[in-house]
Amino acid sequence: MDAWCARMGFTENGEKDGPPACTTVATQDLTDEQEKCKDLPFGSQEIVSSCMGPLKMLVGTWKGSAGKVYTPLPSYSPMIAFSQGDDPTKNFADNAGFVPGNPTSTMFAIKHQTYEEVVTFKPIFEAVRNRGYADADPINAECQMNQFFVGVKYSLKVFQSSPTDPNGKEGNLLHEETGMWLYNQVPASGGGDGYDVVRQSVVPHGVSFTAVGSVEEVSLGAATMEELIKRQTALPGTIFNEQGPAPLGCTPADGYDTEGFPWGSTTNGTSQGGSPPYLVINDFLVNETRKQSVTSFVELRVSTESFSETPFLQRQATGTNFTNMMYIETLEDGSLQLQYFQRVVYLFQQRFDCLNCEGVTRRNSEGCMTGCAGLDREVPFANGTSMGTTLNDYFPLQGGKCYSCEPTDFMEGSEGGTANGNPPCAEQQLIDWPHIQLNTLRKVSDDWECKGGDAKDCGW
Secondary structure, eight states: OOHHHHHTTOBSSOOTTSOOBOOOOOOOOOOHHHHHHHHOOTTOTHHHHHHSGGGGGGOEEEEEEEEEEEEEEEEEEOHHHHHTTOOTTSOHHHHOOOOTTSOOOEEEEEEEEEEEEEEEEEEEEEEEEEOOBGGGOSSSOOSBOOEEEEEEEEEEEEEEOSOOOTTOOTTOEEEEEEEEEEEEEEOOTTTSOSOSEEEEEEETTTEEEEEEEEEEEEOOGGGHHHHHHHHHHTSOOEESOTTOOOOTTOOOTTOOOSSOSSOOOGGGSEEESSSOOOEEOHHHHHHHHHTSOEEEEEEEEEEEEEOEEOHHHHHHSEEEEEEEEEEEEEETTSOEEEEEEEEEEEEEEEOGGGSOOOOEEEEOTTSOEEEETTOOSEEEOTTSOEEEEEHHHHSOHHHHOOOOOOHHHHTOOTTSSOTTSOOOTTTOOEEEEEEEEEEEEEEEESOOSOOSSOGGGOOO
16 A cells, blocks of 8 residues: 555545545656656756747747738717717717718727737746646546646737828837747646647736647648648638628617618728628738748647636627637748737627517518618718618618518527527627737747847847
8 A cells, every 4th residue: 555545544445434545646657758848957948949849930039011900899980970960969879870982870890900010939948837636636636647838938019000090100009918838748637638739818908818729730742832721711711790780671760770881991990880891811811821932830729718808898898719820831941931810709789680670661572671660761961961762762672682670580590599590689699790810920030038129129
């Protein structure tokens, strides 16, 4: 019997009505490399050269100027009502209007910004131990089960590269972020296995998160470029709210605009309207890939479902379902390129398909909706005068699609959700808005000390 078990009064087999059995203490099986890495002294260069896996390729400073970010935002903006001289103290819904060719009054906006970025990765010069029990079982623990991380800490800065934001100028600092990438050098049962890397990030909006995922090294010779482009093309880079726009005319009688026609252009900074365009931005990443000849790459893929956020963000626009793909690429000339894509979903604004409609006012001979309560108001010109027609008259059946404004027809599907496959309105009232950013950077230095230079020379 193990000496500790005997000293604690446990029996070897567990006598009836006596203390529980004690399992003889086992040991955690480690490879020779894992044994070496977990015990290297602080500051050892072998931490970087032998223990970090592909994360060692990140160490140094990277720069890129192909950054693009699409950010949905809660935005109370009754622009048209004010321009027409209405009382701005009145309720938003009472002021909402519609002017063809101009942004409409809206409850959200989407910013499109282009940016330059500098990020610096520094090694963490020691293995970090997380202590635990085998299989996370503290009652009948067979042995001590420790996890060991090695990795890098990072700091990045993002600078606006084009004057797309009416509240900012070219060269303005848009974003700063610090965090770590950790390599799971010694996995452990009981929650310490099943993932290769960890990303921890702190964002100065009052947000932090921990995401875990996989590492894959890809070297396919002439087929490497094709494989990389295939993966980047498949990324979820479509800019639209995931529940989709409301059916034409499905608006409350008070004039709340859900269609946002025309939506506006994302290339002019803050765009406003009722539903965003179906714009796929993956091509921005793929186009940068095609400019180079990639001989091999490492894909880091991490995700998490939730963030740690301030109470304000939790109530106003909470984030969920974060995904991040990063590609560390070796080019034909031996230099390194870093590309990334990341996406998070923000929850805000009532779903368009959950708005209560007052019902159909007209149908054609085939039963398709041609009029709906809420659109029986006249279409104004930009100067506030009437076009002499209503919104029901202005829209011609939305390309022949047949919608119903009646909640029983549209909102509730046969499986208890909505007819377009969304969850029931009682289960989720808010819209899923995707926030997407991507960039391509080149490694400009192996130095992480950042001595001298200006703010754009180093991430720290």
